[in-house]
Amino acid sequence: MTSKPLRALVLVALALAAGSTLAQYPSRPIKLIVPIPAGGAPDIAARVVGQKVSELLGQPIVVENHAGSNGNIAGDLVAKSAPDGYTLLLGQDSLIAINPHLYAKMSFDTLKDLVPIATVASNQFVLAVNPALPVKTFQEFVDYARRAKPPLAYASGGNGSQHHLSMEILKQRAGIDMLHVPFKGGAPATMATVAGDTVAMFSGTSTYAQIKAGKLRALAVTGTRRSQEFPELPTIGEFYPGYEVTIWLALFAPAGTPEAVIVRLRAAIANALAAPDVKEKLNAAGGLEPFPSTPDEFSALIRRDYDKYGAVVRTVAIKVD
Secondary structure (H helix, E strand, C coil), rough: CCHHHHHHHHHHHHHHHHHHHHHCCCCCEEEEEECCCCHCCCCCCCCHHHHHHHHHHCCCCEECCHHHHHHHHHHHHHHHHEEEEEEEEEEHHHHHHHHHHHHHHCCCCCCCCEEEEEEEEEEEEEEEECCCEEEEEEEHHHHHHHHHCCCCCEEEEECCHHHHHHHHHHHHCCCEEEEEEECCHHHHHHHHHHCCCEEEECCCCCHHHHCCCCCEEEEEECCCCCCCCCCCCCEEEHHCCCCCCEEEEEEEEECCCHHHHHHHHHHHHHHHHCCCCHHHHHHHHCCCCCCCCCCHHHHHHHHHHHHHHHHHHHHHHCCCC
16 A cells, blocks of 8 residues: 555655646647638637637647548547647537437547537527518517428538537427428538528528528527627527527547646637637637636536437437448
């Protein structure tokens, strides 16, 4: 059995090692893996926040795009990287909280093999309809959908996507039936809704231009508060308390990354998000907003969304091979 003096020496050694790690980190460039192609809002967020964090830490942050398998390729790469703080992931909520319920087999566990560092940015969906649909408000849409025979067809960015799950949650809460038409991404789903092939969809603020041009009619937003881009629109939660879909991006590291490194990264992210120019650039990237939180709040968010989306996936019986 280890003696008390020896245990004390071990604790001192660990503390010194942690202090040394913190003092030295980072000593070389950091790779930030993004699970989508260059140019999308998460990619822009990674580059905007990464640049500010690079200035704060004194080392370059190199953004690498590894798209595919709804983010699983990027997640797997980071989860299996050395836990030294030099390979990080800008993870989407869909990767962390939805994919484990969709895929029968995943090569890593999003809750065990990745360590949450800090939330970075958030956004919300807009419920939009083709302007030919004879509804002007959210409540009119719900009433019309209840009466529609056959059921209205709605578009999504793919089977099991947040666009899809957001509408399924609304269907459950409002007691309506609608036909799901999945597309390979938000852009073709938007084109189908503008063309009238489908009549409704949940979309990000990337459809702002189509809404302003009258090609889509916005009815409500999915967040906990009204949108800066569409302040006149109600939240769905105003009609169905507790309904909320917040899209978030956050920084993750491989499990086993030293706590000293995580603490340093967390502080740098907090300082970066407080910078006015970062907020301005994020907002320009599709209406993203800085999303600071405490470690406890972040952990609770992951668990809440993991359980929420898992319940919807099981109810609708969605699977992706």
